[in-house]
Amino acid sequence: MKQNSEQIKAELKTNLDDTTRVLKLQTLSLYYVLKAGEEKADIDSSYIFARQADLLSRKVNYDRGKWMSLILYSKIFQEGDNSSKGIRELKKAFAIAHKNNILWLKGEAYRELTNYYEFNKTECLIRLKIIEKAYKAFKKGGSKQQIADILVYYGAHYHYSGNFKAALQKFNEAKNLYEDIGNKDQMQNLYHYMARTYSNIGLYTEAIKYELQSIKIGERSNDIFSLTINYMSLALSYYRMENYEMALNYHRKVFDYSLEMDAPEISPFYNASYIIKDLLKLGRKKEAKQFFNTTVTKLKIKNYYDNIWLQICYITFFDDLQNYNTSNQACGKLIKIQKTNKNIISEMINIEINNNIVTHLFKIKNYELATEYLNESIKVGKSIKDINMIINGDYMKFKLDSATGNYMSAISHLRKYEKAKDSIFNDVKFYQISNLQIKYETEKKDKDIHVLTNQSELQKVKINNDKIIKIVAGVILILLLIITILIFRSYKNKKESNEKLQAGKVDIEKKNKVLKNIVKEKEWLLKELHHRVKNNLQVVMSLLNTQSSYLKDEYAVDAIKNSQNRIYSMSLIHQRLYQSDGLSCV
Structure with missing residues (x-):
C-alpha cells in the first residue's frame, strides 16, 4: 500500500482531470487514516488530502466526491479520538443519502457507523445489525466491488463472534463477486480471513492454502504490513499442525519484518517466543540458546505488549533448561502484567x-x-x-x-x-x-446462471431475428406496394397513351383519307393539266403547220419549222415528265 501511495503522489503531480484527481486524493486520505499505528502525523495527512478532495469536488460540483468527503471526515475524526465531530459528519452523509435515496452512500455511512462501536462480544452484535443494513443498501444500489467489500467485512465479524459457518458463507460470496469482476488484486484481505477461519475450525491445510494465496497478492502490491500479518497467520497454522520447520521459517521472516516496523500488533517479542518454541520442538536447543542470548535479550521493550512476550520467552527457554527459579520469576512478572492490564488485553x-x-x-x-x-x-x-x-x-x-x-x-x-x-x-x-x-451450490448456481444467460441470449437472438423478419417483411410489403403502385400507374399511363394513340390513329386515318382524296383530285387535275398542255402544244403545232403552208418565203418557212421543232421538243419533254415518277429521268 505504501508503494501505491507513493505512486499516487507522483500521479497527482501530472495533469489529471478533476474527477480523477479527487479520487486519487481520497485514496491517499484513506491510506493514511487506516495506516497502522494511529500516529497524529498520519491523521493530519489524511485530513489534508480529504480536505483538498472536498474543496476540488465543490469547485467542479462533483457530488460523489463531496459525499465521500463526509465519510472520510467521519473516519478521520473517529480515528483521531474526536467522535462527536465524526458523528456530526456522518449524520450529514445519512441526511443526503435518505433525502436523495442514494443507496451506495447509505451503505458507506452504515459501514462507517460500525466504527463507533467497540469490537467486543457485546457490541459486535450491534455492529452485525448495522452491517446488515449496509449490505442491503449496497445490494440495492451499490457496485459489485462495494458488495464484495462489505461481505468480507460481514464475514470478519461473524468470524470474531465464533460463527465460522456464516463467516465462510460470506467469504465465499465475496470471493465469487471478486472473481466475477476480475478484481483478484483486492482479495488479499479476504483470503487472509478465510485462512484464519479455516485454522480456527482445524482445517489447517485449507488455512495454509488461502494464506499463501493472500501472500501472493501481497507480494505483488508490496504491502509490508499486510504481508507480515499473513506470515504470522501462516506460521501459526504450520505450528498448530506440528510442521515446526515451516513454522520456524515464517516466524523468522515475520521477526525480521517486525524489527523494521513500528506496529504494536506485530511485536518482535511475540515472534521471538515462537522462534524459541519452534527450535525447541525441533530439538535445536543450541540455536534456541544462541537466539535467546544474542537477540532476544538485546531487544528494546516499548510497551506492556512487548513485556508480555518477553516474559513468555523467558518462561519457555528456562523451563526447557529446567532453570525453574528464573522461569518462575518470569511467570510472576507475567501474572502481574496480566492483572495490571486486564481491561485492555x-x-x-x-x-x-x-x-x-x-x-x-x-x-x-x-x-x-x-x-x-x-x-x-x-x-x-x-x-x-x-x-x-x-x-x-x-x-x-x-x-x-x-x-x-x-x-x-x-x-x-x-x-x-x-x-x-x-x-x-x-x-x-x-x-x-x-x-x-456451498461450492456445489455455487457451481450449480453459476451453471444455472450460464444456462439462463444462454437462454436469454437465444431469446434475444430470436427477438432480434423476429425483428429482422418483421423489418424485412415490412420492407418487402412496402416494396410490393410501391411496385404495385408503379405497375398501376404504368398501366394507367399506358392505357391513356393507348387511348391517345388510338385517337391519334383515327385522326391520322381521317387525315390520310382526306389527303388521299386530295392526292387523287390533284392527280386528276394534273392529268387534266398535262392533257391540256399536250393539246395546247398540238394546237400550236397545227397552227404553225397551217401557217407554213401559206408562206412563200423560205426564211420564214425555216423559222416556222424551227418553231415547230421546238414545240415538238417541248411536247416530248412534257410527255416524258407526265409519264415518269420523278424528274431525275428528264
Missing part, C-alpha cells in the same frame, strides 16, 4: 498468557494454581470457540488430575477429551461438507 492474548502459565505451573508441580488458570482459559476458549483450547483443555485437566492422583477425574477428562476430539472431527467434517455443498 484481548481474549486471544489472555488465552496465550494462561496457556504458558499453565505449562510452567505444571512443570513446577503447582497443580492448584495451574487448574485455576486452565479453567479460565477453557472458559474464554469456549466463548470465542477456539478449537485448540477446546481440544487441549480437557487433556491438560487429565494430565493435572493424573499428576495429583485424582484418577477418576482424570479418566473423566480423558473421555471428554476424546469426545471433544470426535466432536471437533465431526465439526471439521461438517464444515468440509458444508464447504463442498
Whole structure:
C-alpha cells in the first residue's frame, strides 16, 4: 500500500482531470487514516488530502466526491479520538443519502457507523445489525466491488463472534463477486480471513492454502504490513499442525519484518517466543540458546505488549533448561502484567498468557494454581470457540488430575477429551461438507446462471431475428406496394397513351383519307393539266403547220419549222415528265 501511495503522489503531480484527481486524493486520505499505528502525523495527512478532495469536488460540483468527503471526515475524526465531530459528519452523509435515496452512500455511512462501536462480544452484535443494513443498501444500489467489500467485512465479524459457518458463507460470496469482476488484486484481505477461519475450525491445510494465496497478492502490491500479518497467520497454522520447520521459517521472516516496523500488533517479542518454541520442538536447543542470548535479550521493550512476550520467552527457554527459579520469576512478572492490564488485553492474548502459565505451573508441580488458570482459559476458549483450547483443555485437566492422583477425574477428562476430539472431527467434517455443498451450490448456481444467460441470449437472438423478419417483411410489403403502385400507374399511363394513340390513329386515318382524296383530285387535275398542255402544244403545232403552208418565203418557212421543232421538243419533254415518277429521268 505504501508503494501505491507513493505512486499516487507522483500521479497527482501530472495533469489529471478533476474527477480523477479527487479520487486519487481520497485514496491517499484513506491510506493514511487506516495506516497502522494511529500516529497524529498520519491523521493530519489524511485530513489534508480529504480536505483538498472536498474543496476540488465543490469547485467542479462533483457530488460523489463531496459525499465521500463526509465519510472520510467521519473516519478521520473517529480515528483521531474526536467522535462527536465524526458523528456530526456522518449524520450529514445519512441526511443526503435518505433525502436523495442514494443507496451506495447509505451503505458507506452504515459501514462507517460500525466504527463507533467497540469490537467486543457485546457490541459486535450491534455492529452485525448495522452491517446488515449496509449490505442491503449496497445490494440495492451499490457496485459489485462495494458488495464484495462489505461481505468480507460481514464475514470478519461473524468470524470474531465464533460463527465460522456464516463467516465462510460470506467469504465465499465475496470471493465469487471478486472473481466475477476480475478484481483478484483486492482479495488479499479476504483470503487472509478465510485462512484464519479455516485454522480456527482445524482445517489447517485449507488455512495454509488461502494464506499463501493472500501472500501472493501481497507480494505483488508490496504491502509490508499486510504481508507480515499473513506470515504470522501462516506460521501459526504450520505450528498448530506440528510442521515446526515451516513454522520456524515464517516466524523468522515475520521477526525480521517486525524489527523494521513500528506496529504494536506485530511485536518482535511475540515472534521471538515462537522462534524459541519452534527450535525447541525441533530439538535445536543450541540455536534456541544462541537466539535467546544474542537477540532476544538485546531487544528494546516499548510497551506492556512487548513485556508480555518477553516474559513468555523467558518462561519457555528456562523451563526447557529446567532453570525453574528464573522461569518462575518470569511467570510472576507475567501474572502481574496480566492483572495490571486486564481491561485492555484481548481474549486471544489472555488465552496465550494462561496457556504458558499453565505449562510452567505444571512443570513446577503447582497443580492448584495451574487448574485455576486452565479453567479460565477453557472458559474464554469456549466463548470465542477456539478449537485448540477446546481440544487441549480437557487433556491438560487429565494430565493435572493424573499428576495429583485424582484418577477418576482424570479418566473423566480423558473421555471428554476424546469426545471433544470426535466432536471437533465431526465439526471439521461438517464444515468440509458444508464447504463442498456451498461450492456445489455455487457451481450449480453459476451453471444455472450460464444456462439462463444462454437462454436469454437465444431469446434475444430470436427477438432480434423476429425483428429482422418483421423489418424485412415490412420492407418487402412496402416494396410490393410501391411496385404495385408503379405497375398501376404504368398501366394507367399506358392505357391513356393507348387511348391517345388510338385517337391519334383515327385522326391520322381521317387525315390520310382526306389527303388521299386530295392526292387523287390533284392527280386528276394534273392529268387534266398535262392533257391540256399536250393539246395546247398540238394546237400550236397545227397552227404553225397551217401557217407554213401559206408562206412563200423560205426564211420564214425555216423559222416556222424551227418553231415547230421546238414545240415538238417541248411536247416530248412534257410527255416524258407526265409519264415518269420523278424528274431525275428528264
